[in-house]
Amino acid sequence: MAVKVVWTVDGTRSFQDILEYLLLNFSEKEAHRFFHAVEAKLKLAQSNPMMYRQSARFPNVHVTVVLKKVLLVYRYKQREQIIEVLVCWDGRRDPKKFKF
Numbered sequence: 001m002a003v004k005v006v007w008t009v010d011g012t013r014s015f016q017d018i019l020e021y022l023l024l025n026f027s028e029k030e031a032h033r034f035f036h037a038v039e040a041k042l043k044l045a046q047s048n049p050m051m052y053r054q055s056a057r058f059p060n061v062h063v064t065v066v067l068k069k070v071l072l073v074y075r076y077k078q079r080e081q082i083i084e085v086l087v088c089w090d091g092r093r094d095p096k097k098f099k100f
Helices: 009-025 028-047
Strands: 004-007 061-067 070-077 082-090
Touching (some): 004 009, 009 082, 028 070, 028 082
Parallel strands (some): 004 082
Antiparallel strands (some): 061 070, 070 082
């Protein structure tokens, strides 16, 4: 059975916020680069959901670097075979607010 990717509301919102930021402050090329980097990381996670670093606080949450300053955080629900994207974290934000 294939692992399915599901986006949470926070995951979708943070992904869109980063895309909008890149489009406004950089270029469409950078936005495409970010989009494809997230897509590639999720494809790898689908083939091996446990391959990325496990969160120190939560056992089923994994964190990976997408681009230099952006982290992709997801929860792997093994029983349901679901990867739940929790947030795309921009590393320039306040690190005290990073809860994973």
